[in-house]
Amino acid sequence: MTEKTHDVAALNQAYFQSEHLLFNRTTPDHDAVPIVFAFPNTYTVGITSLGYQGVWANLATRSQVDVSRWFTDAHEELPRNMEILGFSFSWELDYVNILAALKKFEIPIDSGDRDQQHPLVFGGGPVLTANPEPFAAWFDLILMGDGEELIGNFLNAYQEVRSASRQDKLRHLAKLDGIYVPQMYTVTYESADGAITAIEPIDSDIPAIVHKQTYKSNLLSASTVVTDKAAWESIFMVEVVRSCPEMCRFCMASYLTLPFRTASIESSLIPAIARGMEVTKRLGLLGASITQHPEFDTLLDHLAQPQFDDVRLSLASVRTNTLTEKLARILSTRDSRSVTIAIESGSERLREIINKKLHNDEIKQAAINAQAGGLKALKLYGMAGVPMENDDDIEQTIEMLISLRKIAPKLKIAFGCSTFVPKSHTPWQWQGVSKTAEKKMQLFRKKLLPKGIDFRPESYKDSIIQALISRGDRRLTKLLILAGSYHEGEAPSDGSYKRAFKELSGQLPPLSWYVHDDWDISQVLPWQHLRSALPVETLVKHRETSFTAQS
Numbered sequence: 407m408t409e410k411t412h413d414v415a416a417l418n419q420a421y422f423q424s425e426h427l428l429f430n431r432t433t434p435d436h437d438a439v440p441i442v443f444a445f446p447n448t449y450t451v452g453i454t455s456l457g458y459q460g461v462w463a464n465l466a467t468r469s470q471v472d473v474s475r476w477f478t479d480a481h482e483e484l485p486r487n488m489e490i491l492g493f494s495f496s497w498e499l500d501y502v503n504i505l506a507a508l509k510k511f512e513i514p515i516d517s518g519d520r521d522q523q524h525p526l527v528f529g530g531g532p533v534l535t536a537n538p539e540p541f542a543a544w545f546d547l548i549l550m551g552d553g554e555e556l557i558g559n560f561l562n563a564y565q566e567v568r569s570a571s572r573q574d575k576l577r578h579l580a581k582l583d584g585i586y587v588p589q590m591y592t593v594t595y596e597s598a599d600g601a602i603t604a605i606e607p608i609d610s611d612i613p614a615i616v617h618k619q620t621y622k623s624n625l626l627s628a629s630t631v632v633t634d635k636a637a638w639e640s641i642f643m644v645e646v647v648r649s650c651p652e653m654c655r656f657c658m659a660s661y662l663t664l665p666f667r668t669a670s671i672e673s674s675l676i677p678a679i680a681r682g683m684e685v686t687k688r689l690g691l692l693g694a695s696i697t698q699h700p701e702f703d704t705l706l707d708h709l710a711q712p713q714f715d716d717v718r719l720s721l722a723s724v725r726t727n728t729l730t731e732k733l734a735r736i737l738s739t740r741d742s743r744s745v746t747i748a749i750e751s752g753s754e755r756l757r758e759i760i761n762k763k764l765h766n767d768e769i770k771q772a773a774i775n776a777q778a779g780g781l782k783a784l785k786l787y788g789m790a791g792v793p794m795e796n797d798d799d800i801e802q803t804i805e806m807l808i809s810l811r812k813i814a815p816k817l818k819i820a821f822g823c824s825t826f827v828p829k830s831h832t833p834w835q836w837q838g839v840s841k842t843a844e845k846k847m848q849l850f851r852k853k854l855l856p857k858g859i860d861f862r863p864e865s866y867k868d869s870i871i872q873a874l875i876s877r878g879d880r881r882l883t884k885l886l887i888l889a890g891s892y893h894e895g896e897a898p899s900d901g902s903y904k905r906a907f908k909e910l911s912g913q914l915p916p917l918s919w920y921v922h923d924d925w926d927i928s929q930v931l932p933w934q935h936l937r938s939a940l941p942v943e944t945l946v947k948h949r950e951t952s953f954t955a956q957s
């Protein structure tokens with residue numbers, strides 16, 4: 407055994423033997439389809455993803471498949487005759503690990519170069535549901551939307567064509583709702599470095615539009631495995647809500663996942679929490695906007711009972727005007743020291759443009775409530791470079807944050823700030839990244855640190871790469887591979903992307919076109935053939951509403 411295989415074996419043992427499974431794995435049928443389900447990051451990161459856990463358990467409870475998990479540093483026993491390889495793709499920059507995995511499994515990177523002996527490679531998860539185009543060539547098929555029903559439909563359809571040729575399999579699967587087979591669509595451009603002119607299916611048998619699938623149920627996800635090796639050690643997670651009804655104009659967590667769905671307290675959340683608390687004392691409530699749940703108070707009352715006294719409770723971001731003293735008190739008595747609220751800006755004008763229905767008084771009251779409820783810290787989350795933002799908006803945010811120090815002097819105040827990045831399927835998908843954002847971040851730092859406010863900016867350079875991938879098309883594939891090749895095994899730096907753009911000059915549009923330019927609404931978008939909950943006409947209307955809100 408080489409040192410490397412020995413390391414993997416030791417890690418496998420440490421990881422997989424520490425797991426508490428909260429479901430029963432089914433014994434696969436003798437002719438079950440061998441599947442490897444991969445997370446393109448380490449075990450610690452991957453096993454913390456509720457989406458990955460859910461799809462893996464979905465696969466592991468079907469006798470028609472025999473699933474093995476794979477992470478970059480550990481894996482279960484792998485089949486010799488893998489038929490399907492799936493990736494759960496949650497973070498854009500993990501793409502380098504997908505390329506490395508394909509190489510390791512000796513699968514050609516381009517799906518068009520694969521033949522009958524290669525497994526079908528599928529992908530799913532937030533990155534691909536948002537905009538799969540920069541990565542489209544690497545996947546034979548992409549599952550668009552919620553995994554709950556898609557997985558079953560995909561596997562049943564696969565069984566129907568299991569012995570067919572690769573092309574016939576893909577053609578059959580391409581006709582299924584929510585399954586996108588990129589090689590069945592052609593993209594044409596004005597010129598090599600110009601805009602897209604059309605995206606069309608290769609023939610009339612293939613649907614012109616792929617509709618993202620939405621799971622409609624009041625039974626949402628909960629952890630299927632608890633382990634002390636997860637990034638959030640020994641946490642049991644329950645999904646309280648899915649999507650968010652607020653529709654802030656930049657927010658993909660709302661627009662891409664609509665409609666807003668809530669888990670039933672009685673039949674979903676309470677029984678799930680009881681199951682989880684048999685194996686751990688750490689509970690995470692997840693969802694884009696959990697305090698929007700219409701019965702959130704009932705859930706709080708449940709968690710305030712004495713049997714939860716020794717439970718450590720963590721909440722995803724709380725809507726500012728629902729941060730009551732009661733919520734703060736439950737959090738502080740359940741071992742949480744701080745809470746996060748997303749305010750986006752301290753300017754009433756800018757929040758109206760964003761469609762953030764929140765007033766300055768409510769932000770101040772949230773700080774008062776957090777302090778009165780015994781919390782020690784309040785983290786506020788905002789953005790710089792928001793469309794139509796001006797210097798006065800930035801000054802108002804600074805003043806707001808400083809005023810909170812006076813209103814709630816016992817609280818440690820932190821301000822996390824990111825750069826506005828356009829996201830597909832939102833009303834601001836056409837808006838570019840403002841070059842002024844970096845300077846505004848510097849101003850926040852200069853003004854906030856001397857006032858005792860902890861300033862935590864997200865890297866502007868990382869936001870540029872996020873925007874590039876967010877609005878990328880198929881021409882970006884070559885560039886991503888090139889940028890990843892300069893320092894193999896590492897995430898490319900912003901310098902690597904710039905160098906790759908230089909090398910490929912003339913073969914695709916420049917970085918500034920993808921990242922900084924405002925796109926015309928008549929432009930064919932890279933994801934034009936992939937439909938989410940709202941039609942593009944509605945997004946245009948919401949965009950216009952935001953523009954008129956500034957007057």
Ligand code: SF4
Nearest residue numbers: 650652653654657660
């Ligand atoms: S409230 Fe938060 S989750 Fe909801 S739309 Fe606004 S930013 Fe998105």
